Amino acid sequence: MHTKRVLNGKRAALLVLSALILLSLTAYIFFVPLVTDEMDTAQPPREDPGYQLWQSSHPEAAIVCWSQGDLNNDGQSETVLIYALPGGLVSRELEAKEVDGKAQLDEKRWMTVIVPQGSGYRFTEPERAPVGNQKIEFRDIDEKAPAELIISGSKGTEVGYAVYRLNETGLENLFGEGMDKCCHAGIRSMDCV
Secondary structure, three states: OHHHHHHHHHHHHHHHHHHHHHHHHHHHHHHOOOOOOOOOOOOOOOOOHHHHHHHHHOOOOEEEEEEEEOOOOOOOOEEEEEEEOEOOOOOOOOOOOEEOOEEOEOOOEEEEEEEEEOOEEEEOOOEEEOOEEEEEEEEOOOOOOOOEEEEEEEEOOEEEEEEEEEEOOEEEEEEEEOHHHHOOOOOOOOOOO
């Protein structure tokens, strides 16, 4: 009788352990991004013609991180950029903040997507991005093409994320949480417009 209880206890422990392993594997598979290529996110994609065109109209932008993936299911990679501008500016027409004659980067971060279109490129409108620990992922979260864009990050102890879909007019914010706290409230923030 005692041997049966020990055996049943071992079976129960083995069943719980198997369930935990299966749950861990499922979570790992779900949370692995579709794009797994390692990229040097510190260095922008200087050889990419779309990036070169974008950079020519934003020479003051400092790239924080970037990644490439197919967001519209056309077989071509779009380039997602998270960047800072002097004084947190959205466009060059505004004056940059200067300290001791040097342009200062504000704590605001911006995101845009460079989309190949015909023989040229289009750029999505700048969206607010997290201030720190930025992560760009491409995932098929609804299990139908195209993949969605997930931007996550933090500002201090605040963390947040937003999920986007690229459409004909730009980025559509599907849902997110906490971005109002980690992208510094202001113009065109992800969840805090």
